[in-house]
Amino acid sequence: MSRKKAAKGKAANSKQSAGSPSGRGAVKAARSSPSIVQMNGVVHPSRPSISNSNEFYDIAFKVMLVGDSGVGKTCLLVRFKDGAFLAGSFISTVGIDFRNKVMTIDGVKVKLQIWDTAGQERFRSVTHAYYRDAHALLLLYDVTNKSSFDNIQAWLTEIHEYAQQDAVLMLLGNKADATHNRVVKREDGEKLAKEFGVPFMETSSRSGLNVELAFTAVAKELKYRSMKDPSEKFKLHEYVSKEMKGAGCCGT
Numbered sequence: 001m002s003r004k005k006a007a008k009g010k011a012a013n014s015k016q017s018a019g020s021p022s023g024r025g026a027v028k029a030a031r032s033s034p035s036i037v038q039m040n041g042v043v044h045p046s047r048p049s050i051s052n053s054n055e056f057y058d059i060a061f062k063v064m065l066v067g068d069s070g071v072g073k074t075c076l077l078v079r080f081k082d083g084a085f086l087a088g089s090f091i092s093t094v095g096i097d098f099r100n101k102v103m104t105i106d107g108v109k110v111k112l113q114i115w116d117t118a119g120q121e122r123f124r125s126v127t128h129a130y131y132r133d134a135h136a137l138l139l140l141y142d143v144t145n146k147s148s149f150d151n152i153q154a155w156l157t158e159i160h161e162y163a164q165q166d167a168v169l170m171l172l173g174n175k176a177d178a179t180h181n182r183v184v185k186r187e188d189g190e191k192l193a194k195e196f197g198v199p200f201m202e203t204s205s206r207s208g209l210n211v212e213l214a215f216t217a218v219a220k221e222l223k224y225r226s227m228k229d230p231s232e233k234f235k236l237h238e239y240v241s242k243e244m245k246g247a248g249c250c251g252t
């Protein structure tokens with residue numbers, strides 16, 4: 001298996017305040033990024049000239065974070081990538097952004113190129129264009145925000161319309177640490193996920209609960225699928241049920 005060099009996970013655009021007039025410049029910048037131009041099917045590394053990471057990888061996949069504005073997509077990505085929590089005032093993502101992370105899955109270096117989409121309605125047409133290349137989608141709602149949960153069905157409709165049929169999909173109930181403000185029960189999330197046949201877990205970017213697991217589960221599923229070795233079996237639902245930790249149980 002040949003090893004490729006991973007481009008440093010550099011955001012294609014920066015965040016702006018939710019009240020900023022337009023994110024068009026940033027979106028345009030993101031669209032002209034070489035990473036995007038080359039991205040069809042399995043992700044290819046960006047031009048070496050912009051790569052300042054020495055990390056090598058064997059296979060690469062594109063993962064998309066979707067869900068209402070404020071559910072915590074950016075925080076989830078930052079927690080996963082940097083192990084930090086973005087506390088303080090909420091800065092809404094403009095357009096679309098990405099970061100890379102290389103994980104070692106059963107001895108194979110798997111690069112995830114993780115696309116952080118803007119949840120705001122006004123960017124919806126921009127983000128639609130990226131669905132088609134996604135190998136996996138993490139759909140988030142916020143357990144402290146009922147409307148973000150109620151909107152999950154609409155998000156699923158959108159995903160079915162724009163994403164590839166065989167894309168890996170997982171539902172995440174985020175902000176599980178916020179016990180006092182919780183309005184969506186874990187069982188409601190489980191029920192909804194079961195209805196749509198998607199794996200589910202609650203996460204917290206603040207405590208780190210299940211963050212690594214969510215991305216590891218997706219990376220494992222994609223890796224096993226790409227290996228196409230019938231002797232190697234991986235069951236995403238089973239893996240998630242076995243490895244998942246409950247809110248309030250274990251923190252990180």
Ligand SMILES: Nc1nc2c(ncn2[C@@H]2O[C@H](COP(=O)(O)OP(=O)(O)OP(=O)(O)O)[C@@H](O)[C@H]2O)c(=O)[nH]1
Nearest residue numbers: 069070071072073074075092093119175204205206
């Ligand atoms: N308590 C708690 N707060 C969180 C968590 N994740 C995110 N937040 C807070 O929720 C707010 C929104 O987080 P973001 O990650 O920026 O939300 P987003 O989904 O990226 O929003 P858009 O970019 O507008 O789509 C921020 O103020 C975060 O600090 C979490 O796990 N727990």
Ligand SMILES: [Mg+2]
Nearest residue numbers: 073074092093
């Ligand atoms: Mg964001």
